[in-house]
Amino acid sequence: MSTSDSVAPHLYAEPFETSRAERQADPDKLLDGFLCACEIAADLLVCISGMVSAFWLQHYFHLGGESPVRVQQSAALFLSVAFFTVFFLYRDGMYRGGGLLQIRTTENVLRASVQAMLIMFVFACLFGLQSATGTLLIAIALVPVLLIMGKYVFMLSTRHLRRQNNVVLYGVGDAVKRILSALSHIHDPSLNPVLIIDDDRPHAGESISQIRHWQDRLVQTRRGPISAALLHSCQCNTLVVALPNSTPDKVHAAIQAANQAGANVAFLYGTELGRQPFTKTVNLDGLSLVPLYKPGTNRCSAVVKRAFDLAGASLSLLLLSPLQILIVILVKLDSPGPAIFCQERVGYRGKHFKMYKFRSMHTNATVYDVSPVTSDDPRITRIGRLLRKTSLDELPQLVNVLLGHMSLVGPRPEMPFITHSYTAEQRLRLQVIPGITGLWQLSAARAFPIHENIQHDFYYIRNRTFFMDIAILIHTLFFALNNGI
Template structure:
């Protein structure tokens, strides 16, 4: 298959301004919300399919164990077999989730998925075998051995069938992610051809962007008629935020191996502002980032910022913990709330609560609640005080900041679901508007009352300049890490400013 080009002057345009005519994108009616809904539905379906495949594998193993009369025959009721299969399936699905199986991406040949299945199955069976040795409950070792072979087989076949279903849905336009390829040279055309031959990935290359004005307005065709649309228009200039939003672009693939760091940063910032992902061809320039993943795309090594792993079970469990602990702490702190409110009112006058706009998860704005620590006439949208001697802080406010008691009202934000107990601190909109691409990664998770940055002694710099703490937490977040941070917060609460 070869890519060809010809010029179509009537559709010349620049990415720095809105296109004169709409792009010939497929499935124009689909919105970003539709694709997000499709992705969530697909993830839930994959979890249910994995659960069913594992249950089927375990029950089939029990049937084969008795059919061939292997070893000492141990009999269980149907309910007991299903119960054991269900518990084991929950264990495997949780481990798959923990290993990033449901984050929504996939490798070209399902090799990564197969490797993950084999690894998780081995770990789960090792745990099960150890439990069977220690348990007084009679469990057939033959059944465990057969299941050890059957579970990976069932999961691999199930993944292949699911991939076929997804491929068919993508061929009909469901769940496609729109892609702009920056760089219409040989590398960009190879990526275009590879994506055209891999519809299961759900990446629809809709346009090219290139700095060469002689290429503006040309159309690149892919000689593959298995797709409904095998052409993409070349536009001149860097992809702008407005262009990406107008055409609902989900991903930018940077196909210029020798791109400068400044130009890469400019594209990444626009992509982050528009909610688009970034992939690139690693060569002379490879940005140092915590979340770079590599995938083999038709023989080419393509790097992508994969972002933090999405742990659906962790997110659900964390929300439950936030609700239980948030309500409990709010009830326990209510007498202290009344005392502090009275002291604030008496010592400095003005309102008790400081209500201010902050930016939360995915850029959503919300009102944050705090006990007022500054004088009533202080400028609300000025940068936060960095030292306890700041003249804007009232005497009562210094005590509240030193003991971190000013954060108590944020339990209301936690209960409302706008914040979490643990996470990056939320910042004001005018600061977020100046974020770099890397700093915008803080918005991936819910902001929190406490976190690694709050526990650190490195608080003389603004929150967004200590990005390493937040990136480390986002990348490695686990329930036990959250509990550890909460424990350290209670122990070292007097380290407030």
Template sequence: MNPPLNPHVAEDNFPLPLSSAIPKPEGRRGLRISNYATPIAFVFDFLSICLGSIAALLLYKALGGAHTGNETLNFLAFSVQYGLAFILFGKIHALYSYKHNLLKVRDTAGILRVSAFCFLLLSVESLFSQIAIPRLLLILSCALITLFVLFEKHAVRRLLARWKAKELGERQVLILGSGSEARRLFSFLLNSPDLRLQPVGFFEDQESEGSRVVYSHDYRFKDHATVYTGQLSLEFLRNLKISEIFMADSSLSPQKLAEISHLAAQHSAPLSFVAPVQVPGIGTPVSFRVMDGLFVTSYSGPHESSFGYVVAKRILDIGVCLCMFLVSFPFWIVAALWVKLSSPGPIFFEQERIGYKGKPFKMLKFRSMYIDAPKYGRSPEDSRDPRITSAGRFLRKTSLDELPQLINVLLGQMSLVGPRPEMPYIVSDYTLHQKQRLAVPQGLTGMWQLSADRKYAIHESIEYDLYYIENRGMFLDLAILLHTAAFAMKGI
């Protein structure tokens, strides 16, 4: 395998929405899966809801729940209504639009939102109509139906996307540039196979030592493409069988752009531009227009959280932390003894971090290194690092050394979900652009922690934090917590 290019950027990437830049594939007559993707998704959603209901009923019986024949019939009727309501609300909330989003957390957030609306609506209906359904059965069905739908919907989306891609065929795409915008575009195209655009490589004018690759944004470093260098030519485009070219390099001169445009025309390859339009520190771009040949970007002010969201997020933080503390309390005792016996020194490691709006606080961890290790030294990248204690190897590998940060969350210094807090000397060198990540409470987990980029410095992967800040909401927080739980269970 080619040696990896450090796939991190210090600049944000808000490219031109690609749905407007990518040509629509030409349709063909005849029976095609892509023409029936939405009805197929409807059927799978309804079936998964029915299966989740049956599983909830069986579990309710296994737990010794008493029920009558009428209660069972009422519950089955409830499940059918839920399935129909889910499809209706799902259509309204664009669950069937199949648009790519970073790490797919917004997909999960949308499913959670629609599920909550359905259960709220039908619970109110059952209350006023006095339909006899045991409360425990409703709670079990709420949990199991949601889990069944989450698993089914992500699986079916991947399946339908592959079917669409096979029907339409693929066009080879070359991306000019290898920075922030190029990587975001690469990730988008890889996760949108129904667009039938396959990115096969990156191209840069400047020569470099050795071969490089750029990885997509994902949970692990897996999908990647080679960065080619040198002089772009017709022969190169023909050898790679390039059908379309995307320009994602803002540093090229007008003369170079003209040369590339001429070359693309000679090769009969459409040329699309992805412009870096984010201006640090002034807000988020909300519209893109072409006015008399000029590319015009309009910005909104900072996205402020609603009072309701702030209160609900705090309630979630406290509730989940207390539950986690009660469940993990025996481990706290074991970990404390193990840390104390493995090396002399305190049980907890305290390190100053910068929190919400730049306020410093002491972040807690179970101590995983010897007491003489530099407090603000570079974090170990290998479990064999001599600074790590025997207890620390296990704690760091399982991320259980972070567990004491539940105390920071309970004290209000952190939240369960948010950008990871950084050390003062790093924050002191932040640009205006990077300081945007301090506009929300710092978190125990977040999108950066889920991504493969967690292996590198936090501030080098700011696109994850800015994506979260722009799209944050209660259901997105719940989605990130669910992805974190799945992430932990997979042992990634």
């Protein structure tokens, strides 16, 4: 789990192109409208296909009673589920652009599907449609999976049709590098970083490597000042300003240059810029953030979350017990020492607790030190490399979940020597129960320390829901299988 200045860019939320609609050319508007209509039609078709499949499965396996089937009732049921699902997706803004990490897409699909099914389930019960209730029980698991897959296929098939959004990054140091890192991990090729303007760089013409999943490329770096002519020369559509602790004159100069070039402006802001009336959140990598948000408590949500944690942790421990026994044996055979590693961490409201992991480092390694950031770290054992790559070393933390020290999803708990130097802002992340996985682990910022990327935790605290937790767990599973956490 794993370095940079303490300025954490406040990234993370929905689509990147927010306020540029008025300046788009008519062909772009028509294309966006056409693609939106196609996506809605595709979702309707997927929902109906899912309902037909659930109907067939229900009758093939004789589930939910043997009441006579009426074609009109079945057709009305299928169309109603599809309509309500797409309506809820539209209400949640899914057709104005999805979250770049797809977590919000997954969350909204789960929520919309379940809400639509529950509405129709109530109608089916009221009118005594036993066959329909069986179909809906199957569809509540089948339709969300098909919708998520369908949206991913639609995104892949239409990504090259969307207009190119040339992005210029204007800022200093690691803040700019982190924006570039976030852009390198998203699935939208229309976001194209073309230039970095950095006043602190002594030499112009340097390049910063950017590796994206479909291509390797370099982004040129130029020294400031920023100007409209410079933005025009690279056909800039969006200017991202990352100027922590900057003077208002410099920020206003950037805004003026962008306005003259006809480009949209977005800010990665620190607390001091957050108070300015012109400041807007950056729509990048899934998060929209108010830095000094203080979380409230919802007793009903807390009870549901705790019940889900207990059920999920218990079931996981039971199903994965053979695998955990095998890991214990392999760890003991690989290097001398205990199989379980115990370390003090800081949890809810600053309380310390013992966190458990499968040991992945040699016993002579310092217990409280910066975590390894590369697999060739000499502290890591041979089996430890595999455990860390697949995140299997985290499995014993399911016991922490049962004990109430941790949740399945939440901010990652830090070591005491790190929290001792927390600022007042950073301490706000301790107002919720820490988790095994969360948004930080699934973001490009996981290459940097947790306490320097608290924007992910703040976003989760502000927006956490049951369906978001489910979405994060789903993405964590696939992420761990591909890259590890």
